[in-house]
Amino acid sequence: MHLRKVKEFIIERMIFLSGIMSIIIVALIFIFLLKEGLSIFWRVPISDFLFARNWYPISDPPQFGILPLILGSILVTAGAGVISIPIGIASALFIAEIAPRKTKEVLKAGIELLAAIPSVVIGFIGMVTLGPFIKDLFHLSTGLTALSGSITLAFMAMPTIVSIAEDAITAVPRQYRDAAIAMGATKWQTTWRIVAHAARPGMVAAVMLGIGRVIGETMAVMMVTGNAALIPHSILQPVRTLTATVAAEMGETVQGGEHYAALFAIGIVLFIITFLINGVADIYLHKTKK
Amino acid sequence: MVIIRIKGTVMIETLQKFSPAIVSHKMDLKLEAKTVNAFFGKTQALQNVSLSIEKNHVVAIIGPSGCGKSTFLRCLNRMHEVAGGTMNGTILLDGKDIHENDPVNLRRRVGMVFQKANPFPTMSIFDNVAAGLRLNGMAHNGHIAEIVERSLQQAALWNEVKDSLSKNGMSISGGQQQRLCIARALAVNPEVLLMDEPASALDPIPTAKIEELIYELKKDYTIIIVTHNMQQAARVSDETAFFYLGEIIEFDNTKKIFTAPSIKQTEDYVTGRFG
């Protein structure tokens, strides 16, 4: 009896520890980012860092304005969202509700395969096929644009969105569909108004995770967006994202230097953006649960 | 069983010759099932089921678990095919074959209440009741609030929820949820109401409420109720059908089924000797 209590206690503690561990690791990463990145703000005020229009980290004197990078990230991400969310949700609904069993299996396997393609491969394919296509289509001087980035990233977000949303839709209990159909709802009404409604929290989570992947993605965007740190005026211009900047420039910096700190500060900004997106998703999910 | 059916047909035909009243009486049949066979894949769940149900009557369906009661009910609003089943035979609603028309229209006329209360989880109480109206495009006639109130009153739930109509449909008790589902089914103004063990998961008090409700609803609807509760069947129904192994063993006036059934199996079942 006593032994069982001790066992119980140890198991409880271990579960608690592994739970707390993830929080501690996140906290440590954030502290590290702050430690390495905050020093840039002695030289450049935060408002200049965030809103100045020029990112010339190696000119003399250097200019550390990340506004073009923020706008580049937002543009590419928003574009990817506009493409991948409707298509992803529609595919998930199709796979879960409409497709016959065999089609469903094939499609699900295809989606999993898409998820398994390394991002550098997707980036490469985007660079050699999508780039020239967009260049010709819009008569541009370069096809490596925000739009190319959005389309490429949409392909990377889609498997996440489709597979998680499909799970959420499939998890809607049979009884709600039955209730709707028995009340004279058509197949389409049942799918759209009842099933999709009931699966909404899961679909929001799917979209958030998909977009999360897009924001954090580095390799593919570096290859297809053209990497020009300029304020974009249209989706058909080259842009550079926050992540691509860090990845491309980190190798050239001197540890502890200004440029180095500025890149870490970009890391802080990325961290905060992701944190905010998750927070919004959380608030939304809690609201719908009530 | 075969004998009963033949006897029934013969009787009606003979009586028709003598009494024109019977003819008009026959016109009042709301639902007629004729030699219905239902299958799940190769398993046969119903065998030659024939049953005639009069308008504004309450028919109870009783029988041991697995005998096909739910399957029969689900044939009547073509939900059986939604679950992947098949059937043959004829089912007439107001004399018209239900398979000749769009199942969506049929289900608007033949409402269903399920064994387990299933309010839509993302909707408020109000929206749950209004759901059918909105789905059926009846929303624009502007009376939604009125219809919702009327349906909730019919389902004897109005007084308990009238101040919390915007609360989630899942936030009320099980018995209230079941009455909410009844209100939801009533809101689209069906002609027939199918109830599959609507009170099986409920305490005596909500059960009594649902029984009173059935008594009230009979004025406007034709009701078919599946129940495992003999007293309930005896209390609420006009006729009772006893199912066993996918067949109708006996179908008759409820009083007769419970006091003087003609078939031994029925007697054994209603007196609790088996099943």
Ligand SMILES: Nc1ncnc2c1ncn2[C@@H]1O[C@H](COP(=O)(O)OP(=O)(O)OP(=O)(O)O)[C@@H](O)[C@H]1O
């Ligand atoms: N979805 C299904 N797939 C295959 N067989 C089924 C399915 N649903 C029911 N059956 C079978 O059909 C027969 C009749 O089932 P049904 O649900 O109509 O019984 P019931 O009389 O309603 O029983 P209960 O009183 O337990 O609800 C049973 O033998 C059952 O095993």
Ligand SMILES: [Mg+2]
């Ligand atoms: Mg049943």
